[in-house]
Amino acid sequence: MQHWTGIDAVPAGFGPAVVTIGNFDGVHRGHSAVLQQLVDESRRRSARSVAITFDPHPRRVHAPDSAMELITGLTDRVELIAESGLDALLTIHYTLEFSRATAEEFVRSIIVEKLGACAVVVGHDVRFGSGNHGDFETMVELGRRYGFEVVGIDDAGHDRRWSSTWIREALNTGDVTTASEVLGRxxxxxxxxxxxxxxxxxxxxxxxxxxxxxxxxxxxxxxxxxxxxxxxxxxxxxxxxxxxxxxxxxxxxxxxxxxxxxxxxxxxxxxxxxxxxxxxxxxxxxxxxxxxxxxxxxxxxxxxxxxxxxxxxxxxxxx
The missing domain is CATH 2.40.30.30 (Riboflavin kinase-like)
Incomplete structure (x- = not known):
């Protein structure tokens, strides 16, 4: 897997690509479902599979005094994402300046122009762009405008949705067995x-x-x-x-x-x-x-x- 640690590291003319975005903290079963769907879609379309993630975590930039602990550090996040079989991972250095980009600016400049997306795979709870104003419906509308398809995926678990919050709750009580079930390891x-x-x-x-x-x-x-x-x-x-x-x-x-x-x-x-x-x-x-x-x-x-x-x-x- 190629790992680009900045937008400028993406080679010119890259694409076509199937893209997903997320923080992927923990790289749990829900994330794995999205990444597997990403790989499957890219193979079906004869395209490359690319995930976009951020470092540091956006909450550590917007609210550093109350930022949550991360389930995994960046080294483990990259290693675990690589195990899914992706072609590339783009880690964007998250800053307040970057956060001011609108949902459309983010999609146009990175997903379309840099990565040449022919499809975007995301969960229905996706949020992106300045103030997190972009959501799943926004992505669908931008896909129509810029010529890529949006593939939605449901990452529900057995009796509640797989989530980083669930893992943190389990770890805070010492229930590493439940944490392992949600993580898949x-x-x-x-x-x-x-x-x-x-x-x-x-x-x-x-x-x-x-x-x-x-x-x-x-x-x-x-x-x-x-x-x-x-x-x-x-x-x-x-x-x-x-x-x-x-x-x-x-x-x-x-x-x-x-x-x-x-x-x-x-x-x-x-x-x-x-x-x-x-x-x-x-x-x-x-x-x-x-x-x-x-x-x-x-x-x-x-x-x-x-x-x-x-x-x-x-x-x-x-x-």
Whole structure:
């Protein structure tokens, strides 16, 4: 998949193309349905498939003090969109100046003139242009004016519409199982492994601590079964702790993954420090609670590891 990080990067004379637009935060099942329809339409028309997305998220530009957390960072968004089989992705740097373009200016200058659209695939809830005044009917009317067809798609789920809001609700309560169902895969975070207090190693459970700058929503505090994917792409079964660890005072909120059955317990032989890793959350095992002493905590951690091993054995068998 070609990835253009600006409008000017689109080659001259590109097209014909089937185009869609969206923020695609999370790249969930609803987004996947749109992207699959996009690919199918492009093949049927012997055209190229192109998605348009924005970075930063428009809400972070218009309301930076109250902007929502993003389910996925840009790196993961691009990677997940590429898995759909698109020919190209155009990421537009979103600014207040760009936001002032009317719906017609956006469609004419980018979708028609830059991408040579012969069709546009969008959900019926699409909004675009200055003030989000453009909607599905606007797109249909502009299609008539500029010579492209509009293909509408319904992205409803089982009993409610697949949505990023649904995923955020689930993650905020620690329900990573529901979040995974809506996403179509485990929720993930991505970040650099940094040095922590080494308390886990002292207790016999060394952990890979994600940098505070890691991307992806942090789920509710608790212990989870999941996977750590290292820089080489190897997936390691892990027990993941999210929170401040109330057994110890003065510990800030963090995400740390203890790799289960690691090849060697020596950190020198299994060094993840400085690596960009992905942490995937499969199932919540328990909430975060305080324990009366280190021995009680160690007993609980051993139980967490045993439960995580069982969960992940089943997860790997169904993958």
């Amino acid at each position: 485990p929720h993930r975070m991505r970040g650099e492994v940094v040095h922590g207090a080494a308390r886990g190693r002292e207790l016999g459970f060394p952990t890979a601590n994600l940098s505070p700058e890691a991307t992806g929503i942090i789920p509710a505090d608790g212990v989870y079964a999941g996977w750590l994917v290292d820089a080489a792409g190897t997936r390691w079964p892990s027990a993941i702790s999210v929170g401040s660890n109330p057994t110890f005072e003065g510990v800030s909120r963090q995400v740390e993954a203890h790799v289960i059955d690691r090849p060697d317990e020596s950190i020198e032989d299994f060094d993840l420090y400085g690596q960009q890793v992905v942490v995937e959350f499969v199932e919540r095992l328990r909430p975060m609670v305080a324990y009366n002493g280190v021995e009680s905590l160690i007993d609980q951690m051993n139980d967490d590891v045993a439960k995580a091993r069982t969960v992940l054995s089943a997860d790997a068998a169904t993958a």
